[in-house]
Amino acid sequence: MKKILAHILPPQSWRVPVIIISGICVGLFLFIAYIANAFSYLSDKPETCINCHIMVPQYATWMHSSHREHATCNDCHVPHDNIFRTYFFKAKDGLRHSSIFTIRGEPQVIQIKEEGHAVVHENCIRCHTELVTDAKLTAVHEDFFTQKTERTCWECHREIPHGTVKSLSSTPYARAPLLESPVPSWLKQTMENEKNSMNTSTKNKKQENHQTP
Amino acid sequence: MKPISEQIKEKPWKGWVLFITTICIVFVLGLFAASIVERRTEAIFAYAPQNNFSQFEPRNEKWGENFPHQYEAYMKTADTSFMSKYNSARATDVLQNAPGHVILWAGYAFSWDYNQPRGHYYAIHDIHKTLRTGAPNDSIDSPQSSTCWTCKSPDVPRLMQEMGIAEFYSSNWKDFGNEVVNHIGCADCHDAQTMNLKITRPALIEAFERQGRDITKASHQEMRTLVCAQCHVEYYFDKKKIEGANYLTFPLGVASNADAIAEYYDAIDFYDWIHPLSKTPMLKAQHPDYEMYLTGVHAARGVSCADCHMPYRSEGGIKFTDHHIQSPLNNVANSCQVCHREETEQLISDVYERQTKIKENSNLLEQLLVQTHLEAEFAWKLGATEQQMKEILQFIRHAQWRWDYSVAGHGNSFHAPVETGRLISSGINLVQEARVHLARVIAQLGYTEKVALPDVSTKEKAQAYIGLDMSAKKSAKQEFLQTVVPEWLKQAQEREATY
Numbered sequence: 001m002k003k004i005l006a007h008i009l010p011p012q013s014w015r016v017p018v019i020i021i022s023g024i025c026v027g028l029f030l031f032i033a034y035i036a037n038a039f040s041y042l043s044d045k046p047e048t049c050i051n052c053h054i055m056v057p058q059y060a061t062w063m064h065s066s067h068r069e070h071a072t073c074n075d076c077h078v079p080h081d082n083i084f085r086t087y088f089f090k091a092k093d094g095l096r097h098s099s100i101f102t103i104r105g106e107p108q109v110i111q112i113k114e115e116g117h118a119v120v121h122e123n124c125i126r127c128h129t130e131l132v133t134d135a136k137l138t139a140v141h142e143d144f145f146t147q148k149t150e151r152t153c154w155e156c157h158r159e160i161p162h163g164t165v166k167s168l169s170s171t172p173y174a175r176a177p178l179l180e181s182p183v184p185s186w187l188k189q190t191m192e193n194e195k196n197s198m199n200t201s202t203k204n205k206k207q208e209n210h211q212t213p
Numbered sequence: 214m215k216p217i218s219e220q221i222k223e224k225p226w227k228g229w230v231l232f233i234t235t236i237c238i239v240f241v242l243g244l245f246a247a248s249i250v251e252r253r254t255e256a257i258f259a260y261a262p263q264n265n266f267s268q269f270e271p272r273n274e275k276w277g278e279n280f281p282h283q284y285e286a287y288m289k290t291a292d293t294s295f296m297s298k299y300n301s302a303r304a305t306d307v308l309q310n311a312p313g314h315v316i317l318w319a320g321y322a323f324s325w326d327y328n329q330p331r332g333h334y335y336a337i338h339d340i341h342k343t344l345r346t347g348a349p350n351d352s353i354d355s356p357q358s359s360t361c362w363t364c365k366s367p368d369v370p371r372l373m374q375e376m377g378i379a380e381f382y383s384s385n386w387k388d389f390g391n392e393v394v395n396h397i398g399c400a401d402c403h404d405a406q407t408m409n410l411k412i413t414r415p416a417l418i419e420a421f422e423r424q425g426r427d428i429t430k431a432s433h434q435e436m437r438t439l440v441c442a443q444c445h446v447e448y449y450f451d452k453k454k455i456e457g458a459n460y461l462t463f464p465l466g467v468a469s470n471a472d473a474i475a476e477y478y479d480a481i482d483f484y485d486w487i488h489p490l491s492k493t494p495m496l497k498a499q500h501p502d503y504e505m506y507l508t509g510v511h512a513a514r515g516v517s518c519a520d521c522h523m524p525y526r527s528e529g530g531i532k533f534t535d536h537h538i539q540s541p542l543n544n545v546a547n548s549c550q551v552c553h554r555e556e557t558e559q560l561i562s563d564v565y566e567r568q569t570k571i572k573e574n575s576n577l578l579e580q581l582l583v584q585t586h587l588e589a590e591f592a593w594k595l596g597a598t599e600q601q602m603k604e605i606l607q608f609i610r611h612a613q614w615r616w617d618y619s620v621a622g623h624g625n626s627f628h629a630p631v632e633t634g635r636l637i638s639s640g641i642n643l644v645q646e647a648r649v650h651l652a653r654v655i656a657q658l659g660y661t662e663k664v665a666l667p668d669v670s671t672k673e674k675a676q677a678y679i680g681l682d683m684s685a686k687k688s689a690k691q692e693f694l695q696t697v698v699p700e701w702l703k704q705a706q707e708r709e710a711t712y
Contacts, residue, residue, distance in 0.1 A: 179253055
């Protein structure tokens with residue numbers, strides 16, 4: 001470890017400029033993380049999924065569904081059987097989405113991939129276990145459980161939760177939250193105050209000019 | 214290995230490599246940060262008007278500066294590459310493919326030249342080019358009136374506002390050649406202040422008024438159809454309303470289906486032209502797209518024209534109406550599949566199935582009509598009297614009206630397959646009635662053989678049979694396109710430079 005450090009570390013006389021330059025690099029990284037709302041992706045907030053606005057129809061339809069009260073995007077679209085799989089899946093999906101968005105490769109019609117499909121089905125069963133493991137019904141129908149789990153829930157429950165019409169056209173007038181300005185409010189306030197005080201001072205000057213002649 | 218600093222002392226180029234690599238990394242990071250900032254804000258600053266213009270600004274590019282997404286998409290109506298089974302986005306020669314049309318429209322300008330319509334982008338270009346507008350110059354008038362410009366350009370509302378509506382309808386087509394130069398565009402459907410949809414053509418407003426309805430009360434969803442209905446409707450020129458004006462009037466509202474419109478025309482004793490072969494006072498159906506769509510199931514479910522022909526589109530954070538107005542078959546995922554869960558091929562074949570079945574009978578009706586016109590001509594030659602022919606001509610008039618009404622709206626067989634099927638079958642019945650009566654008249658005149666019909670199996674043969682000199686028309690048109698049109702465009706450019 002020490003060897004590696006000794007290998008990279010600059011001589012004493014270079015320390016200061018090197019610290020400043022690496023500070024710039026790290027700062028730039030932090031700025032990118034901040035401006036891209038990178039930390040929000042660690043959360044479960046549904047608003048995170050419309051950071052880029054692409055999924056507004058999906059957000060809006062969920063927002064008006066009964067699932068809004070109990071399940072967020074992540075509850076259904078990310079696996080929850082173990083924490084490693086959860087974060088691995090989330091990171092993989094998220095990085096794919098963000099790279100596609102960056103290269104402007106997003107499709108006009110968004111469709112779920114096979115892997116996501118399986119995850120959603122897992123999650124239906126995770127919350128609604130009692131619906132597929134009814135003891136009474138299992139007694140009557142031998143293959144009750146397999147029938148309920150081999151077919152996807154939305155073969156029948158087609159509108160849940162994103163509605164019958166699934167496309168950009170489904171929610172033409174949806175109001176979805178926009179990203180907040182990255183400029184912190186205290187800074188805005190300060191700039192606003194500065195501007196006002198400058199304006200009043202120029203106004204005062206003008207008034208003075210008026211008075212003199 | 215020595216520390217990097219010592220290595221650099223020995224080989225200074227290593228220092229330079231480190232320096233340049235750092236520059237590159239920071240530069241790329243900066244670009245990335247800039248891209249993120251830009252894309253964060255694109256939704257917020259999606260509509261940042263660059264310039265102010267009035268409602269009567271006819272130049273689409275001026276509006277386009279404020280609405281680049283919509284404008285760019287709209288300009289894609291210039292793309293003619295799309296072709297479906299029966300229709301296309303290009304100027305396919307209909308007369309070539311269906312020479313029977315030449316006989317049906319004999320004596321009317323449509324028998325000279327009739328192509329499938331191209332996108333809105335070509336509105337002005339194609340009206341210049343079609344033989345139907347003739348080859349006017351200083352001494353020769355166009356066979357068409359100034360009313361024919363009405364649906365072609367945002368210059369029209371401007372002119373109507375400058376000179377008055379009736380005055381606009383009262384000239385020859387050539388008189389506004391240097392005024393109407395911008396193809397259909399923004400100002401035809403939008404309000405300049407709010408960008409809300411707006412009705413700019415008086416004929417639709419008047420049609421609503423006649424029904425006692427107020428078009429300004431229409432909902433946004435209705436407007437997504439009504440702006441199209443300003444032009445995609447059946448119309449006629451009312452010559453009695455105002456002296457000297459070819460006043461553009463829609464039967465819409467007073468009579469809204471094909472049978473009722475025909476009765477309406479009977480009642481006001483209206484005809485478009487007298488057929489030179491059968492001497493029938495004919496009716497020409499324009500494109501009754503709106504009326505026919507209203508009878509279909511999509512209209513009944515509240516689907517608007519724009520829902521399928523201009524679905525939403527997204528570009529990053531911005532969502533907007535795709536102004537590339539086109540066949541939904543070229544964009545099934547965003548039009549049909551919004552509601553229908555079937556595969557693309559299945560949906561397209563469903564459309565083709567309707568079109569094919571309708572076409573089967575409309576072709577039959579067309580062929581019977583051609584035969585009837587020629588047989589009627591034969592009867593006149595044998596010396597039939599007007600008294601004998603009167604009823605027959607009425608049958609022909611109504612049969613051809615139903616045929617024309619079904620085929621003139623290019624989307625009819627999909628928009629309203631049941632109504633189109635009904636019209637064609639009633640047309641077949643009417644034309645057969647005409648032929649039964651004709652057979653009797655011809656027999657009464659002493660001729661009992663099968664009537665020998667001339668060979669009109671190609672466009673050229675048919676046009677020659679009805680006595681058209683096509684080469685003269687074509688060369689006059691070339692002359693017109695090379696001399697008159699450039700002059701019109703030059704004058705328009707000078708006028709617009711003063712705006």
